Amino acid sequence: MIGFFVVVSIIVHxxxxxxxxxxxxxxxxxxxLELxxxxxxxxxxxxxxxxxLDLKEENERLLNMLSGNGYNDNASGDTSSSNKGVDLQVNDSNKEVVEAYSPPIPQPAEDVDTYIPSxxxxxxxxxxxxxxxxEIARTLNKGKVEVELILKFQQRK
Known part of the structure; x- marks a missing residue:
C-alpha cells in the first residue's frame, strides 16, 4: 500500500x-514577444x-523658395496675379509695356479616362x-524618409 502511494506521489510530482x-x-x-x-x-x-522632420525641412524649403520668388499670399485683392500667366511690366525709358510670358498649366481633358498609378x-x-x-525619392520628388516608409510598410504586408 505504501508503494502505491509512493508511485502516485512520484507521478504527481x-x-x-x-x-x-x-x-x-x-x-x-x-x-x-513584448520585447x-x-x-x-x-x-x-x-x-x-x-x-x-523631413516633411518639416521640405516645407521650410518650399517657404524659402516661395518667399525668394516674391510670392506673397495676401488677401488684399491684388489684381496682378489674375493675369493668367502674363506679368505686365512698364519700361520707364520708352513707356512701353513688356509682357513676361509664363506658359499656362495644362489641364487634363475631362472626357478622357487616364490611368495614373498611385x-x-x-x-x-x-x-x-x-x-x-x-533615386526613387529624386525621381518622384518625394523625401527619402517617405520612400523608406512606403517600402517598410509594404515589407510588413
Missing part, C-alpha cells in the same frame, strides 16, 4: 514539475519622427527595378 517547465517557457516567450513589440514600436516612432505603386515598381531609395 512529475506532472507538477512538467507543468512548471511549460509555464516557465510560456512566460519567457511572452517576455520575448519585440517594444522594439517595433520604437522603430515606428523613430521612422515617423524622421518622416516628420505613389505607393510607383515607389514599389522602381524599387523592384533595383533603384535606390535616393
Amino acid at each position: 512529475a506532472i507538477t514539475l512538467l507543468s512548471l517547465v511549460v509555464l516557465s517557457l510560456r512566460v519567457s516567450k511572452t517576455k520575448e 519585440r513589440q517594444e522594439q517595433v514600436a520604437r522603430q515606428v516612432e523613430e521612422t515617423m519622427s524622421a518622416y516628420l 505613389q505607393d505603386s510607383q515607389v514599389l515598381a522602381l524599387a523592384s527595378e533595383g533603384y535606390s531609395v535616393e
Whole structure:
C-alpha cells in the first residue's frame, strides 16, 4: 500500500514539475514577444519622427523658395496675379509695356479616362527595378524618409 502511494506521489510530482517547465517557457516567450513589440514600436516612432522632420525641412524649403520668388499670399485683392500667366511690366525709358510670358498649366481633358498609378505603386515598381531609395525619392520628388516608409510598410504586408 505504501508503494502505491509512493508511485502516485512520484507521478504527481512529475506532472507538477512538467507543468512548471511549460509555464516557465510560456512566460519567457511572452517576455520575448513584448520585447519585440517594444522594439517595433520604437522603430515606428523613430521612422515617423524622421518622416516628420523631413516633411518639416521640405516645407521650410518650399517657404524659402516661395518667399525668394516674391510670392506673397495676401488677401488684399491684388489684381496682378489674375493675369493668367502674363506679368505686365512698364519700361520707364520708352513707356512701353513688356509682357513676361509664363506658359499656362495644362489641364487634363475631362472626357478622357487616364490611368495614373498611385505613389505607393510607383515607389514599389522602381524599387523592384533595383533603384535606390535616393533615386526613387529624386525621381518622384518625394523625401527619402517617405520612400523608406512606403517600402517598410509594404515589407510588413
